[in-house]
Amino acid sequence: MAKSTKKNSAESKLRVDTIVQGDCIEQMNGMPADSIDLIFADPPYNIGYKYDKYDDNRADEDYLSWTYDWVDACARLLKPTGSFYVLIGDEYAAETRVHLKQLQRDGQLVFRNWIVWHYTFGQNCKLKFNRSHAHLFYCVGSAACDLKNVDKITKDAPWTFNRETIAVASARQTVYGDRRANPKGKLPDDTWYLRPQAAIDAGEQLFDPDCDTWNVSRLCGTFKERVAWHPCQLPEAMLERIIKVSSNEGDIVFDPFAGSGTTLAVAARLNRHWLGCEKSPDYRKKALDRVKHCAKTGEPLLSDLSDKGIERGKPRKKAEPKRSTREQVTRVTQS
Ligand SMILES: C[S@@+](CC[C@H](N)C(=O)[O-])C[C@H]1O[C@@H](n2cnc3c(N)ncnc32)[C@H](O)[C@@H]1O
Numbered sequence: 061m062a063k064s065t066k067k068n069s070a071e072s073k074l075r076v077d078t079i080v081q082g083d084c085i086e087q088m089n090g091m092p093a094d095s096i097d098l099i100f101a102d103p104p105y106n107i108g109y110k111y112d113k114y115d116d117n118r119a120d121e122d123y124l125s126w127t128y129d130w131v132d133a134c135a136r137l138l139k140p141t142g143s144f145y146v147l148i149g150d151e152y153a154a155e156t157r158v159h160l161k162q163l164q165r166d167g168q169l170v171f172r173n174w175i176v177w178h179y180t181f182g183q184n185c186k187l188k189f190n191r192s193h194a195h196l197f198y199c200v201g202s203a204a205c206d207l208k209n210v211d212k213i214t215k216d217a218p219w220t221f222n223r224e225t226i227a228v229a230s231a232r233q234t235v236y237g238d239r240r241a242n243p244k245g246k247l248p249d250d251t252w253y254l255r256p257q258a259a260i261d262a263g264e265q266l267f268d269p270d271c272d273t274w275n276v277s278r279l280c281g282t283f284k285e286r287v288a289w290h291p292c293q294l295p296e297a298m299l300e301r302i303i304k305v306s307s308n309e310g311d312i313v314f315d316p317f318a319g320s321g322t323t324l325a326v327a328a329r330l331n332r333h334w335l336g337c338e339k340s341p342d343y344r345k346k347a348l349d350r351v352k353h354c355a356k357t358g359e360p361l362l363s364d365l366s367d368k369g370i371e372r373g374k375p376r377k378k379a380e381p382k383r384s385t386r387e388q389v390t391r392v393t394q395s
Contacts, residue, residue, distance in 0.1 A: 066093035066136050066168075076312055076333040079324065079351070081344045084316035084337035085126075088133035096137045096335075097220070097311035098144075100302060100323045102294060103130065105149035109291050112340035127152060128159050130316060135168045137314065140203035141218050143306035144169060145196060147177070147294075153195040160197060170204035171197065175250045177298070196252075220311070223247060225304040252298075284362040289346055290320035296360055299326040307332055321347025328355035 074095050080087050106123045109116045138144050148156050163169050175196040184190055203218035204210050228248055232241035279286045279295050287293055303326055313327035318336030327334040328351050338344040353361045
């Protein structure tokens with residue numbers, strides 16, 4: 061039997077379909093253990109982003125011990141049949157992965173995939189290669205710890221994995237017309253290749269059903285889905301896949317770092333119960349409006365450029381290239 065170290069506080073109850081304002085660790089520790097079907101966590105990466113109420117410049121050790129604490133709090137909340145995703149940057153991916161390994165040894169979860177989200181449109185660096193990826197760790201709850209060889213299972217897994225909701229056409233089907241191809245397609249690879257150019261070409265349809273990579277872009281400021289008030293909003297298409305594959309209608313989806321409310325907005329659209337924590341009262345209020353809109357209409361909240369104070373102007377005029385004096389002299393002489 062998997063070792064369970066989960067404890068319930070006597071008075072813990074779970075409210076759903078809301079965003080709680082406050083520190084997520086405190087909030088999670090007051091919630092009942094084994095109560096959440098799907099957790100998606102996109103914490104601040106400690107890279108100096110400007111948030112409303114959070115300082116994203118912490119000492120290394122401080123950030124790491126905080127990370128272990130919130131990961132542990134998530135593991136406590138996760139149902140044995142649940143799923144847990146963590147999105148993290150390069151800086152702390154290795155330590156976070158090692159911590160998840162320890163939780164697996166302790167019988168609290170099982171690690172399933174290290175997914176790489178490959179995007180373009182990142183920041184241009186001056187003296188090193190441009191960053192174009194983030195890490196997504198996918199784990200399932202402790203029920204998987206009891207299985208003899210978890211990787212050999214092909215059906216009746218104790219966790220939710222709705223293959224049919226995310227399967228894509230295989231190359232055997234689309235390119236080679238191979239009659240042996242599974243007519244139900246194949247599962248996407250664990251590298252999700254996200255290009256805004258492709259998204260723009262597809263009219264912001266960020267996921268191509270014929271593509272086995274996850275063709276979902278980072279959100280550019282000009283995308284209708286992008287809110288103007290949060291620094292690092294994720295694309296809904298990414299959450300849509302995660303929520304569809306790892307939960308069912310009526311399940312509870314939890315996001316400890318709600319931010320602009322992306323996870324919860326998609327969960328609401330897909331008829332899941334949603335619950336989040338957010339430190340900033342301002343983000344919380346705006347995220348709640350977004351989620352309620354999605355719950356009511358079943359549609360994403362879209363806004364025009366003018367709502368964001370962006371004017372679509374003419375392309376900026378290219379600056380005249382600087383010319384050396386010698387070149388200028390030659391040009392004058394020639395004319
Ligand atoms: C990377 S953002 C999440 C973005 C979100 N995935 C989205 O798509 O909008 C991290 C969020 O965590 C919030 N935050 C930071 N520390 C927190 C804490 N201790 N408890 C709850 N929220 C916190 C920040 O205010 C920020 O909005």
